[in-house]
Amino acid sequence: MLFSEQWLRTLVDPALDTEGLGHLLTMAGLEVEEIKPAAAAFSSVVVGHILSTEKHPDADRLKVCQVDAGQGEPLQIVCGAPNAEAGMKVPCALVGARLPGFEIKKAKLRGVASFGMLCSAKELGLSDDHGGLYRLSDDAPVGQDVRELLDLNDAIIEISLTPNRADCLSLIGVAREVAALTDLPLTLPAIAPVPPTIDARRExxxxxxxxxxxxxxxxxxxxxxxxxxxxxxxxxxxxxxxxxxxxxxxxxxxxxxxxxxxxxxxxxxxxxxxxxxxxxxxxxxxxxxxxxxxxxxxxxxxxxxxxxxxxxxxxxxxxxxxxxxxxxxxxxxxxxxxxxxxxxxxxxxxxxxxxxxxxxxxxxxxxxxxxxxxxxxxxxxxxxxxxxxxxxxxxxxxLPAREPVVLRPARARKLLGIALDDDQIASLLERVHLDVRRDGDTFIVTPPSYRFDIEIEVDLIEELVRLHGYEKLPAPAPQGSLAMLDKPEDRRDLWQVRRLVADRDFQEVVTYAFIEDAWERDLCGNEAPIRLANPIASQMNVMRSSLIPGLVQALTVNRKRQSTRVRIFEVGRCFVADADAQPVPGYHQPVRLALLAAGTAAPEQWGQPGRAVDFFDLKADVEALLAPVAARFAAAEHPALHPGRSASISIDGEPVGYIGEIHPKWVQKYDLGTAPIVCEIEADAALAARLPEYAPISRQPAVTRDMALVLDHGIDSASVLAALEAAAAPIVRAIELFDVYQGKGIDPDKKSLAFRVLMQDTQRTLEDAEVDAAVAALVQRAEADFNARLRG
The missing domain is CATH 3.50.40.10 (Phenylalanyl-trna Synthetase, Chain B, domain 3)
Known part of the structure; x- marks a missing residue:
């Protein structure tokens, strides 16, 4: 809303300059967006009366005017305006006057002396009209300053109102606010009923x-x-x-x-x-x-x-x-x-x-x-x-009703943090023309017809702080007690997880939780994703149920910018429809960690030949991240992954994620170049950090035995290793797989897994008999569980 400062001051005239008035309004919630002068700056421009005009002797478009400017003697002024004529009153800039952009001096125009200038609206900065002289009213006093005549020493104030303050979309509304803020009287125009003089009426x-x-x-x-x-x-x-x-x-x-x-x-x-x-x-x-x-x-x-x-x-x-x-x-x-x-x-x-x-x-x-x-x-x-x-x-x-609102002074003092007594509260509210009535320890306040915004108690409390002054509110330093909280030693936080992943040469990315439904369908196998009612873009219309689509999309952007080696990770929340979920019914929102590696396994260097990153590189990163917790990897299928190069990840028998190579059809569809390796696990799995357990260092020599087991090709080594560890005698310290063989001497549908068994006792040297017995127990377990045989 725009209004004239001078118009406002006819209704209420506080002892404030223009800037002070603007600050007062802004601090009361009527934000002043701009204050600008009503006219450009100029000086020594007075009302001139053109007494006569004659054609310039050497210029067809110029006129020689005799002008009474209140200086005693008429001034001779050469003018080119087409509407200059005897009898009209116009702005006359005297010699020495400063107009926007230039100064008036004595001059000769085509040989005729000119002692001033007759002005158009554009030359005074009043408008863009430069088609002729600015005509003043016929009763304008000759010689009067034009700025005074036209009230140009005025300012135009623009305020931005919130929708609830429609009462201030008028000069009287703004004046009412200023009067209340400054505790000054309000001078309203005298409006009396006009008595009818005829009987004409319309139903x-x-x-x-x-x-x-x-x-x-x-x-x-x-x-x-x-x-x-x-x-x-x-x-x-x-x-x-x-x-x-x-x-x-x-x-x-x-x-x-x-x-x-x-x-x-x-x-x-x-x-x-x-x-x-x-x-x-x-x-x-x-x-x-x-x-x-x-x-x-x-x-x-x-x-x-x-x-x-x-x-x-x-x-x-x-x-x-x-x-x-x-x-x-x-x-x-x-x-x-x-x-x-x-x-x-x-x-x-x-x-x-x-x-x-x-x-x-x-x-x-x-x-x-x-x-x-x-x-x-x-x-x-x-x-x-x-x-x-x-x-x-x-x-x-x-018609609207203005219902009374109950105000509790104690509640107002508590919310505002200022000690306003009851009389001050009543006085402030009455200044904005609210009907205030005391009822015991409370006030019953009825708003006037023009205050649509006062409906509940906090509206009245807002009025109090506006009138008291936001800048007068105390600003004490915040106080609070701090307590050292217990932090379990067997748990990490997400920032520690991020640092551990970054130490493995990964860079963190943050992707949108909104993705395209095609990504959700292809990479998550989700045909019924959570759809957004008002997506920010057409290609971001569903909520992600996995972090993998975001990482793959980030890879496509990097590929287009010739990034050959990409190692990125993200920690974020996913969104899965679940009727029994808590705390948001209908939606499960797990936090997950996802990693993606593409390109070469290591940066290009002279010390080792270049090779593409593979499943086992990322598997090593995951094992290092989860350590000392032991994770199990078992062949499994996932909609985003190559069926022969993917595995599930579990801890203590509970599935926590997937790892594998992106399926070739998605590599081709999304133009990924070489197939990246991705992994996604539940964040809780990465947060576990079991405490180390003390074990004495043995002074006794260790004994190692190697055993090669021949078993069916489809049996995975992780299952065999888990079975052997379960059957290991107390003297067995470690069992490691060190060789996988297929070829001469082994049936085509068989394979040989070679394990190294480390045995040791902290108090004594082991005897051959108990070593042989421990190894035999392992072989018997493999034979019983996997129909394996000891390779000769």
Whole structure:
């Protein structure tokens, strides 16, 4: 909202400069976005009266003017403006005057001396109009400073209002705030009922009382619609961002800016019968003042007579309903429209208006009779005419109610942290015209009709802090007690996990939790992902159930930028539909860790030949991350992975994740180049860090035995190793697989697994018999569980 500072100061004039006034408003919640001068800086420009003009002897387009500028003797000024003529009064810049961008000096134009300059609006910085001299009013005193005459020592203030402060969409509303903040009296314009001098009236019918519970109308006959709008009114309108159109339209706009009540003036000669506030009928159309024809929806509130639709209520009038310069009799409307009936309607039809901006936020429902009297006053002063009685149609039951709100002073003091006593609280609230009544230890506060925003106790507490001053609130240093919390030694945190992964030459990435449904379907096998109702982009329309798609997508971006070696990881939350999930019913949100390695196993170097990263490289990284917890890897299938090069990961028999090579079809579809190796595990698995257990160092020699077992090709070594460890005697310290053989001497469907068994006792040297017995027990377990035989 724009307004003139001088206009505001006619209503309340605090002892603050312009910047101080802007700061006061901002700190009260009426944020000042900009303060700019009403005109560019210039000096020594006075009212000049052109006494005579003569054609320049050597220039067809120049005139030699004799100008009375109040300097005693007329000034000779050479002027090129086409509209310069004797008798008009114009701005005259004297010698030494400073205009925007230049200074006036004595000059000779084509040999004729010139002692000043007659100015256009553009030369004074008032507008872009440079087609001729700026014409001043005929009664302007000669020699008066033009800045003083035109009130140019003014500032235009622009404030940004929150939607709940519609009461400040008027000069009186802003002035009310300033008066309350500075505890100064408010000088309101004197508005008295205008007695009717004729009996002409028009009936008003409320066909939709819930949408329009109050409608005031008045006929004024014999107006001079061609009368000139006073300069003071034009200036106030223009500095509020509204151009002057005609006297009658300007008056309705002025009252809207002054009081906050939009009005509309109709040519009474074009109306037929009663005025109706009703909803649109099927198939109705309307040609608006902006020359736009619209098809009306059934829930659009209209103003109509017995014959035609006159306009959209509270938004814009129809083309055939407005006043013109030939209007003699007018019908003036001031109504209250419920915000629910107006909100969003203008945007639905693709436009907006000052009236809709106010009505959809809430206009004072008690203001309609006052506004119509104020507009009548101004019309009679400027355009003349004879007013009829005010017709008021209203549905009192549908008017808004201002319910009392209970305020507990103790609650206010606790929330604000300031010691306001009860008398101070009452005084602050009464300054904003709230009706305050004490009831024991509480206040019963009733807001006025224009305060839509006060409904509950905290609204009143907000008023208190605004009026007291946000900058006056104490700012004590925060206080709190700190306690050292227990941290289990057998648990890591996610930051430690991140550091461990980074130490393995991986870089962390953060990807969106929103992904394309094709990625979810291909890489997660999820045909029913969690879909977003309002995705930020069409290709980010579902929630991820795995981190793998995000890492693969990051790899594609790196591949396009010629990154040959990529090692990345992410720790993040995934989203899986689960009816029994907690704490969010219907959605399980596990935190997971995912790793991806692509390209060469190591950076290019001279010390070792280059080779592509493989399954076992990433498996080693996972084992190092989970250590000392032992993880088991077993062949398994996953929608994203190569079926022969993937495995499940489990700890203590519980599955915790998957590892493997991306399936060739996804490598081809997503243009990944060589197949990357990926792994995804539950974050809880990586957080486990078992405490080390003490074991004495043996002084006795260790004994090793190697045994090669021949078994079926389909049996995995991890299962065999787990069975051997379960059957190991107490003297067995470690069992390690060191060789896998297939070839000569072994059946084609068989393979040989060679294990090295380390045995040792801390107190004595082992005997051959017990060593042989321990090895024999291992062989017997392999024979029993896997039908294995000892290779000769």
């Amino acid at each position: 008003v019918v409320l066909d939709a009382p819930a949408a329009c519970p109050r409608f005031c109308g008045r006929i004024i006959e014999g107006v001079d619609a061609a009368a000139s709008t006073p300069e003071w009114m034009k200036r106030r309108l223009e500095r509020s961002g509204i151009r002057s159109i005609s006297a009658l339209v300007d008056i309705t706009n002025y009252v809207m800016l002054e009081l906050g009540q939009p009005l509309h003036a109709y040519d009474n000669a074009h109306l037929s019968g009663a005025i109706h506030a009703r909803l649109a009928a099927p198939g109705e159309k309307l040609l608006l003042l902006n020359e736009q024809t619209i098809d009306l929806d059934a829930d659009t509130l209209l103003i109509a007579d017995e014959r035609n639709v006159l306009g959209m209520a509270g938004i814009m009038g129809g083309e055939d309903s407005g006043v013109t310069l030939t209007t003699r009799d007018l019908f003036l409307e001031a109504a209250f429209f419920a915000p629910e009936a107006i909100a969003g309607r203008a945007r639905e039809y693709g436009f907006s208006s000052d009236a809709s901006h106010r009505f959809e936020r809430g206009v004072d429902f008690a203001l309609s009779p006052v506004a119509i009297e104020r507009a009548t006053q101004l019309i009679l002063e400027i355009c003349g005419g004879a007013p009829g009685p005010v017709t008021v149609a209203e549905s009192v039951a549908d």
